[in-house]
Amino acid sequence: MNNNWKHICILCLFLEVGYIPAFSQDIEPKQDVNVDDLGDVSDEFQENFFEALKQKAITNYDKAIEALEKCVEIDPDSKYLYLELGKNYLELKSYQKAEDNLKKVLEDNPNDKFVLELLFETYFQQHKYKESIVVAEKLAGFNSMFKEQLANLYFLEKRYNDALATLDQLDDEYGVDKYRSELRKRISSKITNPDSQINRLEKKINEKPKEEQNYLNLIYLYSKNNQKEKAFETAKVLLKGNPESELAHLALYKFYLEENNIEEATNSVKVVLLSDKIEEEPKYKVINDFLLFIDKNPQYEPQLLSIVSLLSDNENNQSIFTELGHYYYKKDHKEQALNFYERSIKNNINDFALLKRILLLQLDLKRYEKAETGSELAIELYPAQPIFYLINGVSSLYLQKAEKAIEILTTGIDYVIEDPKMESDFYKQISTAYQKLGDTTKASEYQQKVNQLQKKS
Template sequence: MKKKWAFIFVSSVLLCNATIVLAQTEPEEIKVDGDKFQDLFYESIFQKSIENYDKSLVALEQCLKLQPNNSTIYFEMGKNYLYSKDYKNAYSAFEHATQIDSNNKWFWVGLYDVCYETKDFNQAINIVNKIIPFDAEYKEDLVSLYMATKQQDKALALINELNEKVGKTERREMYKMEILSEGKYENSEADNLKVLIDKNPKEESNYIALIFLYSNNNEEDKAQEVAKKLEKEIPESVWAQVSLFKNYLDKNDGANAVKSMNIVLASTKIDSKIKHRILNEFLLFANASPQFVPDLDKAIDYFKNDPKVNVAKEIGKFYHNKREWEKAIKYYSLSEKNSSEVDLETSLLWLQANTELKQFEPVAKKAMALIDTYPAEPQFYYYAGMANNQLQLYKKAKDILEMGMDYVVENKNLEINFNIQLGEAYSGLGDASKKELYFNKANQLLKEKK
């Protein structure tokens, strides 16, 4: 709703009203009654200003005795009653003012204020419709009142009218989303958008809204038709490419899909969430069509400076989950290349993927380098020890693992793995008793885990 109005009337206007009435009396009476009226009126204004509403009302009652048909006095009484939260008398006073003078906007606003305070929104709608001929901005209030009284059809019609005449607002768009989420109004909204497109074929936002409307209803064919029309009318529109991209993928047209994708990813108009969705869809496509993997790699460059999502890392995890270790390593390496800081998770995933491929020399080398950066991270000691065991560097493995064991805290799986690797190291060193000691510890931990 609009911010409540401060009803300010210029004293000269009020006095002018009083003079009109007094002009019909005898000259000698004008001065006496006029002075008295002025004194009483100013007293009411003063008392209201210091929140003595009862005293203000007493003065106004005296004013009425002098000028019983003065609409302004009823209006002032309405304000005092309203401030006193005496809503019944406030409504009556404002209503009396409108009956005397129906052409004063502020008298109707007073009635609206009472309805608003008492949450009588249905009556408020009737009042606001009286105000709108004086002030069209109150149509904004009418939208909110329609929403409050569940008259979404009227609200939607008025929202569309205002959007076209005075432009969109955040509040109206929020209301519109709420209305359209119910589903039953989507057809009328689609019709409205079609009309707007026909009236102004160069207005991009209407195409976009219609594309999203159809897409949300899984009417992809209709969405594609609108996208093609948008591309024809506004060739430079990047939003047309968002929709066309999906169409190209569905038709297995990789070459055109790449063109649309690159246009979208390069645009500053498109939200990052949409860009990520497009890249994910292309990732699935490229996984089934390996000839497009180089295009996927190029697309990652668009996300280099994205602070929210490390795209190369996420693609690496995609291949990791599919146990395609070489591809996973490739994207983990690209992720690290694009980042100025060491990412703990990416490093551990890289170590695991290389371990799966039995590439122990790079694992040992990288794990030792990471220990220098993260001296309290036990998993790097584990990978360094395990890799050195596999390289038959048992003494080095033992020293690293014993050092790293001190950092293992409340991680039973990792503790088991440390003990197994220490057993392997001592086995390689020919120390059978230590070998049995650590293997037995690992077995005991496994039993406790069960």
């Protein structure tokens, strides 16, 4: 079965607004019936059956159904006729008729995987989730990845315990998955009495004390229900039983921050940020929480610097460097901000806002060669953005390239639309460039344009 089994998962993102998107379940290809499979049938039957296959192949589903109905009149006991009818009705979105015909096929072979998949899609398209669950439970016996669809369907039907139990099975079988973790949180947020889930997780921890994810799930439940002390104790138990656990520090750092234990908090943050097991998104949250703490407690900024010094410039740290850049930018520490922004842009070159901020900081800090090179790249990426032409022109002026500056500035000003301030900036730089070339007439001409725009504003 193809990997599109996850499509159903999109449902959960829209439930709060009542939107249920269509689901397209990929069905494993099954060879159409050929003449040898038909058995001893009449010429009329054969003619109509293959006419049906021909019409289906060219998407004339109505005509295919007409031909199949003629076959049914001749031989109503041939189950493959109802399979073909079911497929054609499904294509026409005549779901009830598709369902009726597929059920006839299953009367003789109730565990036909291919027909069950078609029936699953038929139910799902009608938003018959209870019926979908019954079929999906059978299909899970053929392909355990249907369990993820089951978890979503249980969620839709508010069978939260079943949904979480199914997610547990998937985690045990395939390991932790980012999507399933988010789904687990959504399900947990709907549970008003978490005691049964807490008991279930405590039992799983007793059975498998080395399974870290069960501790994290339990910590989340405790935290969500304002049982912070129990959550903290669970995190410490995890670390005690698994001293090399990196995931434990995903929970511990926050508890340490809350009790102002900066030494242990710093240690946990370092473990998380240096971990190869932890994905970028959780790392981003950790550094963001730590920065919020440092912002309120600036005396601990040296601890931040000790953390930053350990980070390599690999792509897993891009969002962390961006967040550090924002932190220093807000504090007007331009050198530090630019340093982190430049480290974050390496694998994020299409981030327009970040690219613009870097180039403006480079200008501000007189890094004209970098600003010139970077703005040339930015113009290639965003040829209709005048700000990059302006930055390139200003950089060229400071690098004593007045002719180049005039060329780029007169090109870029054509992209300025209803922005008198920017238009004035362009004219001012062009005037300066002509002044450097000794052309006072042109310099005066553009300065007059600047003056006119300033009077209007």
